[in-house]
Amino acid sequence: MDMPVDIVSVVIRALSFVALFQAAGIALFMAMLGRALTSSELPIRRVARCSAWAAILLVAMYQLLAAARMMGEFSGVMNLPMQLRALQTSAGAASALRIAGLLLIACTVMRKHSGGRVASVAGATLVVLSFLVTGHTSSNPQRWLLAPLLLVHLWVAAFWFGSLWSLYSSSAIETAQVTAVLAAKFTAIASWLVPGIAVAGVVMATKLLPSAGALLMPYGLLLLV
Template identity: 45%
Template sequence: MMVDALSVALRALSFVTLFQAAGISLFLVLFGPHVVASGSTLRRAATLSALVAMGVLVAEYVLEAARMSGDFSGLMDLTLQSQAMHSSTAAALAGRLLGLVLIILALRLRGPPVVPLTVAGILLLTSAFALTGHTATHPERWLLSLLLIAHLLVVMFWFGALVPLHVASSRESAAIAGEVTEAF
């Protein structure tokens, strides 16, 4: 029972940090030129969110074998660890981590490569969600996957825009904050 509670808490935290990192990055792609005074703060927030998300995702994945066994002893069960390592969960983890790495790279760069790297990272990590659950097994997988990815992109954008809008409204001039809000 304790393993499941910890796993659920880690999963929730992974969603928050993952969506925050991707959402802030998407916000910067769309509205970055407007947020002159707060751009570096937002890039740091997105980078921190991505790094925390990576750690939480790995911790959540390590608990998979324990969840399968029902208690923490599963952490040492090599058969269950191997089963987790060869599951769709492992593939989803790899996609999310790689997507976050691309986002972190994009956040550190300036110029033309930023947009394609950010978009590739966001699409990779959202597509990774389609590798598990109903979207991985249902006969209409292609449709469910597209709907899930579209849903996640909307959630990431809206959830991820909350911090940037707050930061922009407090750090930018009233005119720029108004421009950002209007553009949003």
């Protein structure tokens, strides 16, 4: 049976993923489609900023709990040597990248000029890059191929995830004309991005799995998703 510290850590990690993908996704959405918005632009940017700050807190909490998980008890949070050890792991590097990217988003997503867009996209990209320093692709001999594919896969997934709230929110606030223009622009972008995420997923699955038949197994199907 899992110890309480493990359960808390898993819950916080899951929540951090929701918040960070929301922040990164909305940042990407606003960079690509924000100029099509009018009344809903500011509220959506605020959601991105709040999501970024929430994700920073959750990522930091998860990283602090890494030491507690090593020791098997919550007192590990206060153990400085264990915290330093946790920071030196690949998970620690991933947390650092995520916090750096989220800080960029939180501090720049409210800015409408081109510099703000570039900075927020850079922040979102850092968040996505953090997933490349852990997991199967980080140690695979074909990392040179898998890492860029995973980057594309997650970058598009983040954009898609952030777009869900953005489109829903804008449709409730904007006029029918603005909503129609936004939907048309989103569809034009999605028609290119969705095939990309599918191709990246299939190629990664074929490289990580022992055989093509394994694609039909639960783990293979999960990789495709």
